[in-house]
Amino acid sequence: MTMKCLRYSILVFYTALFVFLALYDERLDPELARELARPRPRVIEPGNAWLTMLGFDAPAGTPPFESGAEQMRDLAKALADGKTHNEIIFAATGESELSFKGERPSFGDRENSGAMA
Numbered sequence: 001m002t003m004k005c006l007r008y009s010i011l012v013f014y015t016a017l018f019v020f021l022a023l024y025d026e027r028l029d030p031e032l033a034r035e036l037a038r039p040r041p042r043v044i045e046p047g048n049a050w051l052t053m054l055g056f057d058a059p060a061g062t063p064p065f066e067s068g069a070e071q072m073r074d075l076a077k078a079l080a081d082g083k084t085h086n087e088i089i090f091a092a093t094g095e096s097e098l099s100f101k102g103e104r105p106s107f108g109d110r111e112n113s114g115a116m117a
Contacts, residue, residue, distance in 0.1 A: 078090075
């Protein structure tokens with residue numbers, strides 16, 4: 001009996017909460033609504049530090065920004081063409097698969113495989 005009463009109480013509470021929020025929620029400020037409706041800026045624009053970071057592994061003599069911009073264009077084209085997951089990874093990184101570089105940790109190969117081994 002108490003579990004049934006608790007379930008109904010929770011149901012009534014959340015229903016009342018959502019009705020209250022729906023009725024008393026403020027409208028967006030017109031300036032904020034205009035800001036949210038603005039078209040997004042282009043990603044590839046001069047001075048975008050993210051593209052420079054993407055191009056840190058650029059070949060010698062190639063500016064990092066140009067290499068990053070080319071990677072971003074390749075990625076956008078792969079996404080627009082509906083490529084598979086592996087093809088998108090290749091477009092973004094130039095590698096056919098994601099790979100782990102370094103020594104892999106050894107989990108579970110000890111005699112005591114508890115959490116505090």
